Amino acid sequence: xxxxxxxxxxxxxxxxxxxxxxxxxxxxxxxxxxxxxxxxxxxxxxxxxxxxxxxxxxxxxxxxxxx
Amino acid sequence: xxxxxxxxxxxxxxxxxxxxxxxxxxxxxxxxxxxxxxxxxxxxxxxxxxxxxxxxxxxxxxxxxxxxxxxxxxxxxxxxxxxxxxxxxxxxxxxxxxxxxxxxxxxxxxxxxxxxxxxxxxxxxxxxxxxxxxxxxxxxxxxxxxxxxxxxxxxxxxxxxxxxxxxxxxxxxxxxxxxxxxxxxxxxxxxxxxxxxxxxxxxxxxxxxxxxxxxxxxxxxxxxxxxxxxxxxxxxxxxxxxxxxxxxxxxxxxxxxxxxxxxxxxxxxxxx
Amino acid sequence: xxxxxxxxxxxxxxxxxxxxxxxxxxxxxxxxxxxxxxxxxxxxxxxxxxxxxxxxxxxxxxxxxxxxxxxxxxxxxxxxxxxxxxxxxxxxxxxxxxxxxxxxxxxxxxxxxxxxxxxxxxxxxxxxxxxxxxxxxxxxxxxxxxxxxxxxxxxxxxxxxxxxxxxxxxxxxxxxxxxx
Numbered sequence: 301x302x303x304x305x306x307x308x309x310x311x312x313x314x315x316x317x318x319x320x321x322x323x324x325x326x327x328x329x330x331x332x333x334x335x336x337x338x339x340x341x342x343x344x345x346x347x348x349x350x351x352x353x354x355x356x357x358x359x360x361x362x363x364x365x366x367x
Numbered sequence: 368x369x370x371x372x373x374x375x376x377x378x379x380x381x382x383x384x385x386x387x388x389x390x391x392x393x394x395x396x397x398x399x400x401x402x403x404x405x406x407x408x409x410x411x412x413x414x415x416x417x418x419x420x421x422x423x424x425x426x427x428x429x430x431x432x433x434x435x436x437x438x439x440x441x442x443x444x445x446x447x448x449x450x451x452x453x454x455x456x457x458x459x460x461x462x463x464x465x466x467x468x469x470x471x472x473x474x475x476x477x478x479x480x481x482x483x484x485x486x487x488x489x490x491x492x493x494x495x496x497x498x499x500x501x502x503x504x505x506x507x508x509x510x511x512x513x514x515x516x517x518x519x520x521x522x523x524x525x526x527x528x529x530x531x532x533x534x535x536x537x538x539x540x541x542x543x544x545x546x547x548x549x550x551x552x553x554x555x556x557x558x559x560x561x562x563x564x565x566x567x568x569x570x571x572x573x574x575x576x577x578x579x580x581x582x583x584x585x586x587x588x589x590x591x592x593x594x595x596x597x598x599x600x601x602x603x604x605x606x607x608x609x610x611x612x613x614x615x616x617x618x619x620x621x622x623x624x625x626x627x628x629x630x631x632x633x634x635x636x637x638x639x
Numbered sequence: 640x641x642x643x644x645x646x647x648x649x650x651x652x653x654x655x656x657x658x659x660x661x662x663x664x665x666x667x668x669x670x671x672x673x674x675x676x677x678x679x680x681x682x683x684x685x686x687x688x689x690x691x692x693x694x695x696x697x698x699x700x701x702x703x704x705x706x707x708x709x710x711x712x713x714x715x716x717x718x719x720x721x722x723x724x725x726x727x728x729x730x731x732x733x734x735x736x737x738x739x740x741x742x743x744x745x746x747x748x749x750x751x752x753x754x755x756x757x758x759x760x761x762x763x764x765x766x767x768x769x770x771x772x773x774x775x776x777x778x779x780x781x782x783x784x785x786x787x788x789x790x791x792x793x794x795x796x797x798x799x800x801x802x803x804x805x806x807x808x809x810x811x812x813x814x815x816x817x818x819x
Contacts, residue, residue, distance in 0.1 A: 330644065338651065342658075349662055356669055365678045365736070366756035366771045367407070367431035403674055410678065427686030431678045432770040435714040435738050437698040444701050448692050560793040567722035567790025578788035579721045580745065610694045610744070611701055611718050611725040 404430040445608050446506045447499050449581060456527050457494040457534070464532025467525045470517065471533075480539045484590040491538030496584035497530035500608075508608040538588045545635045553628045557637070564620045569629065572613075580613065591634030598626045682759045684768035693718070693744040705815055706730050708808040714738045719748035719761045719783065722790025728797040728816035732806035733776050741767040749785030752798050760785060773800040 400422050407430040408418025420426040428434035468479070471489065475481050479490030489497060503509040504518035505526070521529070555561075560568035572579030573586045586594065600606035601618035609615055621629070673679040693699045699718055705726045706715040713732065718725045719741055731737050741750065741761045751758040754775060759767045773779075783794040799816055808814050 331647070338655075341655075345658070345662065349665075352666065353669070356673075360679070360756065361673065361677060363754070363756040364772050364774055365431070366758075366769060367429050367678055367680045367682060398671065403680070406675055407678055407680075422683070424683075424685035427684055427766070427768075429680075429683050429768065429770065431680070432736055432738065433712070435712050435740070436709065442700070442702055443695045446695065448695055450691065560790060562793050562795075565723070565727060565793055565795055567793040571722055571788060571790030571793075574789070578746075579790070611720045611723075613720065613723060613725075616723055616725070616727060 407431045445499070445503050445508045445610055447502045447582070449495075453498075453527070454495060454581070457498055457531050460531045460535035461528055463525070464528035464530075467521065467529040468532050471529070474513070479533045479536045481590060481593075484592040485596065486590070487593045488539050488589055489533040490536035491585065491588060492533055493583070493585050494530040494534030495581050497533055498526055499582040500584075501526045501530065503608040509606060541588065541635065547631065547635060549632050549636055550628060553625065553632055556625065556629065557632060561620075566617060566620055569633075573633075580610065582610070586633040587637045589634055591630045594630035594633055595626055598630065602626070679756060682767065682769040684766060686766040686768070687764055688742055688766050690742075690744045690763040693742055698740075699742045701725065705813060706808075708812045708814065712738065714740060716740045716742075717796070719743045719750065719787075719794075721745050721788050722783075722794045724750075724781070724783075724794065724796035726796070726815070728799060730799045730801060730806070730814040730816055731773050732803045733773050733800050734803055735806075736770060736772055739769045739771070741769075746787050747785050748783050748787050748794075750781055751784050753780045753782075755779065758784075773798070776800045776802055 401419060404418035404422035405415045408415065408421075411418075411430065411432050413421075413430060413433065417426060418430040421428045421430050471479070474483065474486045475489050479492075480488050500509060501518050501521065504511060504514045505521065507515065518526070556566065557569045560566045560571065568574075569586070571577055572583045577583075597606065598618050598621065601609065601614045602621065604615065607615060618626070688697065688699065694701065698716060704716045704718060706713065706729050713735055715729045715731065715737065717729065717739065720743060739757065741748075741759065742765075743761045743763050746763065748761040749759065750761065755771060755773065757769050757771050759769050761767045777800060779798040779800060781796045781798050783791055787794065797816070806814065
């Protein structure tokens with residue numbers, strides 16, 4: 301299959317309009333976004349680790365010696 | 368920045384990454400091949416050297432427990448062992464095979480299609496299967512008042528030739544008037560097996576181009592009386608030359624009705 | 640992007656690297672603890688056997704399979720073949736160290752015993768060996784867990800774990816499900 305020609309994105313970009321957000325506010329938001337992402341990833345990784353340790357301690361170890 | 372400067376910045380990272388990887392590897396080797404086997408081997412009463420050799424794979428056994436002593440006194444059920452040369456020669460039909468086959472005409476028919484349905488058809492049967500059975504008749508693993516004597520009169524080369532000859536012969540045609548409408552549970556046994564009874568599908572070994580042991584015979588176009596008699600013999604332990612009880616364990620779980628219906632299905636209806 | 644934001648991102652990345660390293664280290668320490676203290680580790684046994692003559696010679700001939708008591712050692716020898724285990728039922732005593740030895744004449748199989756840590760591949764040409772202690776009595780299911788052909792889903796066996804005082808080997812040291 302032949303590749304489609306690369307679309308000309310510049311034609312699709314809407315013209316820049318000045319919105320109400322000023323640079324300072326944007327900077328503040330950009331600082332806060334990572335901490336939210338970090339909290340979410342900490343929670344998911346923490347739950348995964350907890351599940352792993354629960355399986356390890358209450359299923360794997362009691363099943364006893366194998367080797 | 369110039370590439371030289373970038374390399375300069377990267378250098379400590381490269382050094383530290385290498386140090387970390389090498390030390391993890393070194394720890395794994397020391398722990399897995401030395402510490403763990405020595406600690407586990409001590410509990411099992413093994414000396415450190417033996418335990419380390421086991422962990423590395425030089426000696427058999429895991430370090431956690433002593434290795435059981437293996438003893439071999441048992442008698443095998445068959446004497447056949449397969450090799451690529453043997454299987455290759457079973458695929459080549461020779462005039463010598465047709466000559467040996469003259470001894471089979473009385474019971475198995477002139478073209479390998481038996482007149483008496485108690486005897487098996489040989490035409491179109493897998494050469495590997497015929498070889499296995501003749502070899503077993505010769506060694507006494509399979510017992511039959513006539514066949515044991517005949518097989519003992521054949522040498523190894525003749526067994527290969529006659530097996531290859533019948534394998535290359537055209538099969539019996541199915542008579543469409545004898546085909547019957549088959550019960551659903553029988554078709555299920557043939558195609559799907561019965562997991563609850565641990566019964567594999569018949570066709571997982573006996574099907575066309577199926578997997579399974581290579582000595583598996585073709586069942587379609589076979590005589591129904593012969594098939595039923597063999598299944599009964601496997602079930603009652605009267606026939607025991609199947610390697611690792613593959614057929615005995617299957618037949619033991621079948622009912623009389625299933626044996627009759629299955630034999631009929633393969634003999635009259637199934638064709639591939 | 641301003642320089643201090645870039646610094647922040649780098650700092651977050653380093654923190655996250657440290658966290659992941661800590662998680663992996665904790666899991667590794669738990670595995671090392673299980674290996675050292677509880678003797679739990681993947682079954683490893685490098686022992687070769689000829690699959691072509693498995694049924695003819697050596698310890699995996701048909702009459703030699705099943706559970707056998709030899710002195711203080713309890714060993715069960717099992718062949719996994721398309722599409723059944725032989726024997727299809729093995730007896731094991733509870734609370735004793737037992738050895739399971741597997742071999743196959745045909746293709747790769749695998750086993751696990753439900754409710755236990757017993758789990759191994761059975762590879763043509765090698766003897767797979769597992770040491771374990773069964774603590775629960777009863778009939779445990781042992782299915783083939785490695786696709787071995789069309790009959791794979793019907794391939795399973797039973798491990799019958801009996802209390803130690805009910806585990807009575809015959810005069811030849813053998814214990815079978817039929818005898819019970």
